[in-house]
Amino acid sequence: MRFVRFYENASVSYGILEGDEVIQVEGSIYGDTRLTDRRYPLSAVKLLAPITPGKIVAIGLNYKKHAEEVNKPLPEEPMMFLVSPTAVIGPDEPILLVNPENRTEHEGELAIVIGKQATDVPVQDALKYVCGYTNCNDISDRLLQRKDGQFTRAKSFATYKPLGPAIVTDINPDDLAIRVRVNGEIRQDSHTSDMIFNTAELVSFVSKVMTLDPGDVIITGTPSGVSPLHDGDIVEVEIDGIGCLKNAVRNKIT
Structure with a gap:
């Protein structure tokens, strides 16, 4: 699985990268991750650092x-x-x-x-x-x-x-x-x-x-x-x- 963190429509979300498409997920990437029906072309979103680490x-x-x-x-x-x-x-x-x-x-x-x-x-x-x-x-x-x-x-x-x-x-x-x-x-x-x-x-x-x-x-x-x-x-x-x-x-x- 390829998790990405992305910016789209003035909000930051996590998603799964599949080819040239990002599928938005809900829940935690550390546990219960659920796919949504929201899909975006990779070219339509801005990829961010995939994590904001505590340390x-x-x-x-x-x-x-x-x-x-x-x-x-x-x-x-x-x-x-x-x-x-x-x-x-x-x-x-x-x-x-x-x-x-x-x-x-x-x-x-x-x-x-x-x-x-x-x-x-x-x-x-x-x-x-x-x-x-x-x-x-x-x-x-x-x-x-x-x-x-x-x-x-x-x-x-x-x-x-x-x-x-x-x-x-x-x-x-x-x-x-x-x-x-x-x-x-x-x-x-x-x-x-x-x-x-x-x-x-x-x-x-x-x-x-x-x-x-x-x-x-x-x-x-x-x-x-x-x-x-x-x-x-x-x-x-x-x-x-x-x-x-x-x-x-x-x-x-x-």
Whole structure:
């Protein structure tokens, strides 16, 4: 199933994406979802970020080749930090570079959307707590990241967390090709099988530190090939089985 969140006729709704049509649903995407008879052409609605998370838990250095790229040893356990959910935007919304003079890079990532409250869950049960998966572009200001020695500020500016286009429930998250293109040129080209810690291990690990609630998001780290973004760029994060998250890049006007 492919859940989308969309704007139509001055209201925000959830729907199921089937081909080029959106079928509006009622109820909760985390439980009792009911189809309605309201159907819209995809071209007639505006897709929004598929979730408005209560919190975003980010995982750093979780791809083997990315660790090699930055010349760091493989972590013994997931490196976890928080970024602000106020940074979230949806498909086709502009990424606004707050400090265009700084090196600010894309990071295509698989995002896990939590479906039910999870506390201290074992690895073997972890995926039972997942609603589905979507794309994330973890925009990162490298100068601030180095200056601060931690990642929250560098990754939490408004528009720095595009999510979408859909939450997909019926895929194997550990067997997906992931690519990032900038102006049509492939910059990142990898596979979630290269992750050091798989999705179940990440959900379990985070749930042993903090309670995860429905709608929370875990972004699972980025592959090798990160590169800087500039005013006028078009960046696309594509994950097989989920779709393509496309955003233009603009300098923020102050």
